[in-house]
Amino acid sequence: MQFSAIQIILVAVWAFIVAIDQFDLLESLYQPIVTGAVIGAILGDLQTGLIVGGTYQLMTIGNMPVGGAQPPNAVIGGIMATVFAISSNLDTTAAVGLAVPFALIGQYMVTLLFTVMSPIMSTADKMADKADTKGIVRLNYLAMAALGLLFAVVCVAGLIGGSALGETLSKMSEDYAWIMNGLSAAGGMMRFVGFAILLRIMLSNDLWGIYFAGFTLATIIGYIPDLAGSALILIAFVGIAIALNDFQTRVAIKQNAGSATGGDEDGI
Amino acid sequence: MASNATTYNNLTPAQPLDKKTLNKMVWRSLNLQASFNYERMQAAGWLYCILPGLEKIHADNEEDLKISMAHNLEFFNTHPFLVTFVMGIVLSLEQQKADINTIRAVRVAAMGPLGGIGDAIFWFTLVPITAGITANMAINGSLAGPILFLVIFNAVQFAVRFWLMNWSYKLGSKAIELLTANAKEFTRAASMLGVFIVGALTSNYGGTTIALTIENGESPIVIQSILDGVLPKIIPLGITLGLYFLIKKKGWTPVACIGLLLVVGLLGALVGIF
Numbered sequence: 001m002q003f004s005a006i007q008i009i010l011v012a013v014w015a016f017i018v019a020i021d022q023f024d025l026l027e028s029l030y031q032p033i034v035t036g037a038v039i040g041a042i043l044g045d046l047q048t049g050l051i052v053g054g055t056y057q058l059m060t061i062g063n064m065p066v067g068g069a070q071p072p073n074a075v076i077g078g079i080m081a082t083v084f085a086i087s088s089n090l091d092t093t094a095a096v097g098l099a100v101p102f103a104l105i106g107q108y109m110v111t112l113l114f115t116v117m118s119p120i121m122s123t124a125d126k127m128a129d130k131a132d133t134k135g136i137v138r139l140n141y142l143a144m145a146a147l148g149l150l151f152a153v154v155c156v157a158g159l160i161g162g163s164a165l166g167e168t169l170s171k172m173s174e175d176y177a178w179i180m181n182g183l184s185a186a187g188g189m190m191r192f193v194g195f196a197i198l199l200r201i202m203l204s205n206d207l208w209g210i211y212f213a214g215f216t217l218a219t220i221i222g223y224i225p226d227l228a229g230s231a232l233i234l235i236a237f238v239g240i241a242i243a244l245n246d247f248q249t250r251v252a253i254k255q256n257a258g259s260a261t262g263g264d265e266d267g268i
Numbered sequence: 269m270a271s272n273a274t275t276y277n278n279l280t281p282a283q284p285l286d287k288k289t290l291n292k293m294v295w296r297s298l299n300l301q302a303s304f305n306y307e308r309m310q311a312a313g314w315l316y317c318i319l320p321g322l323e324k325i326h327a328d329n330e331e332d333l334k335i336s337m338a339h340n341l342e343f344f345n346t347h348p349f350l351v352t353f354v355m356g357i358v359l360s361l362e363q364q365k366a367d368i369n370t371i372r373a374v375r376v377a378a379m380g381p382l383g384g385i386g387d388a389i390f391w392f393t394l395v396p397i398t399a400g401i402t403a404n405m406a407i408n409g410s411l412a413g414p415i416l417f418l419v420i421f422n423a424v425q426f427a428v429r430f431w432l433m434n435w436s437y438k439l440g441s442k443a444i445e446l447l448t449a450n451a452k453e454f455t456r457a458a459s460m461l462g463v464f465i466v467g468a469l470t471s472n473y474g475g476t477t478i479a480l481t482i483e484n485g486e487s488p489i490v491i492q493s494i495l496d497g498v499l500p501k502i503i504p505l506g507i508t509l510g511l512y513f514l515i516k517k518k519g520w521t522p523v524a525c526i527g528l529l530l531v532v533g534l535l536g537a538l539v540g541i542f
Contacts, residue, residue, distance in 0.1 A: 054413060116305075121305060122521065143303040182533045182536065186530045191474075197343065202459055211464070239464035243461040
């Protein structure tokens with residue numbers, strides 16, 4: 001099936017929007033149920049788009065077993081699965097399978113962007129030093145546009161290259177897997193830079209014990225799988241108890257020191 | 269750098285933020301993750317979200333605006349749908365010109381626990397239920413499926429965002445009146461809570477592990493499980509403390525630290541450490 005230039009442009013525009021939507025905007029347009037219908041309408045087969053979108057949606061929320069690998073990025077997964085289902089007349093499971101390599105490339109794009117944006121935070125620091133509020137706004141919009149463009153390019157390539165390109169991409173991604181592994185390992189460690197900067201300012205010498213106490217409690221709770229979701233709330237309760245106790249004790253000491261005129265000490 | 273200041277220059281509380289500004293920031297909160305990155309996650313997006321408020325609060329003192337922007341660019345990560353709760357509290361503290369250490373500590377303490385709550389409400393409850401029902405409508409060829417999904421999901425999302433912003437801003441304004449009498453003690457307690465949470469995040473957000481194994485006939489030696497036997501999460505803790513040392517004692521910049529981690533990550537992946 002050949003796509004017209006207008007169809008390719010419209011798919012690119014939708015890919016641009018939902019790439020951003022997966023983290024920002026309404027955070028719901030990118031869901032397969034919506035994307036399937038939109039891509040179906042663009043390619044002139046709304047019915048198939050609705051069916052693929054609905055079926056893939058059930059897969060992503062775990063309500064339907066997935067045969068084979070699930071695309072690592074639901075945004076491109078949803079777009080390309082619908083494209084393949086319509087262009088090659090495939091059922092949803094087969095179409096979702098063909099979308100996997102493109103979704104993998106999309107996920108790599110996200111990893112790359114999140115890596116590149118890390119050193120750019122120093123540019124943001126400089127903007128803060130100049131009270132450049134417009135610069136901060138611009139930086140955020142540019143980052144969104146970059147993500148949208150990357151995804152649009154991947155989807156256009158998929159429309160033109162088809163499943164043959166998918167095979168090339170999946171071979172390429174195997175060859176360069178170590179680079180992406182390295183980037184995501186580095187990415188996983190970069191948050192520690194953020195923590196270290198917070199600690200540089202917050203951690204007075206008498207609070208080291210508190211830091212290790214928080215670390216210890218989180219590590220213990222981390223070993224209880226059922227508490228994965230509530231871990232930080234439980235930890236916050238303990239932290240609040242410690243902080244509140246310190247607050248009340250110090251206020252009491254201050255008030256006593258203020259009111260002590262000497263006579264009360266006999267009572268001790 | 270402006271981020272080393274501990275108090276604002278102008279300590280007179282600013283005019284309370286009007287509803288229009290609060291609502292404008294709710295709309296901005298949609299794009300909290302615009303400049304998401306591995307180092308500070310939502311930090312620059314967070315600053316973008318609260319900027320309209322900060323500009324009003326520090327309108328009369330540009331130096332204070334710089335200080336405020338600088339400390340609001342530190343590591344930030346919370347649930348994107350519940351962020352307006354943190355925004356309301358932090359903005360009420362900014363408006364009262366609270367001690368900067370207090371604002372920072374409250375921000376850190378509030379952002380952490382929201383992640384789990386938000387996931388439970390939105391990703392594990394709202395999406396599966398709405399999508400579960402509407403996906404079957406779509407599979408039956410009904411366009412009402414996707415439309416209904418969008419309407420329900422976004423109705424809940426916007427109700428939560430607007431309500432949390434207004435509620436937590438009021439809550440913060442009320443709380444601070446009680447605390448001004450003991451501001452010094454409160455700053456100390458808030459800092460304790462903040463450091464406690466950063467300690468917890470070091471473990472909770474720290475997923476770095478080592479994939480190295482040593483050949484040993486039938487039972488290869490897995491380095492990570494030996495490390496776990498010594499101290500679980502020793503790698504996240506070690507890297508955080510190492511970076512703290514480099515930044516605090518050796519004067520390394522964040523960019524230099526990121527460069528180091530990139531080299532370690534890529535070399536490590538090449539030789540199979542990660």
